[in-house]
Amino acid sequence: MHEIPARRTSEPGGTPPGARIRALLLDPATGDLAPRAEALLYAADRAHHVHTVVRPSLDVGEVVITDRYVDSSLAYQGAGRALSLEEVRRLSDWATGGLVPDLTVLLDLPPEAGLARALGRAAADRLEAESLDFHERVRATFRALADAEPHRYLVLDAGLPAEEIAAAVRERVGALLPGRVA
Secondary structure, eight states: OOOOEEEETTTTTTTTTHEEEHHHHHHHOOOOOHHHHHHHHHHHHHHHHIIIIIIHHTTTOEEEEEEHHHHHHIIIIITTTTTOOHHHHHHHHHHHHHHHOSEEEEEEOOOHHHHHHHHHHHHHHTTTSOHOOOOOOOHHHHHHHHHHHHTTTEEETTOHHHHHHHHHHHHHHHSTTTOOOO
């Protein structure tokens, strides 16, 4: 076993321009954005992020670990904002050049528990301030995506101890990278 070169990043905000887009998207002072405008801002961040961080990292053999990606747009802008999932998917595919992750880890929690956890850390951002119904639609869509592609998803109860979650992720990553993960 040896160390695997990896790049940890996030969306939105994994690049300097992305950090500015993230601030705009999450700041409650931004107020209501048209749902399509919001989807386009996430897609713009993602296109730049994939072009400048993700693809170059993959091209040199790094494993990329990103907090959020296309499925988040399907859930939040598609279901949450009631946009067509197919339109959001087409926009995201165009922004990423069709790049699909080998593994998506979904840390699943009922919306009430997830919101309570988030609000315990900081004041609510624009998305966290949305209605419970919004968050229930988001969760249902994430779960439907996972059900549709079980080979690509690892769904874990986010209420489990962190050590158990880490062990389950390590096991699944180990199956994807045999002989390379301890």
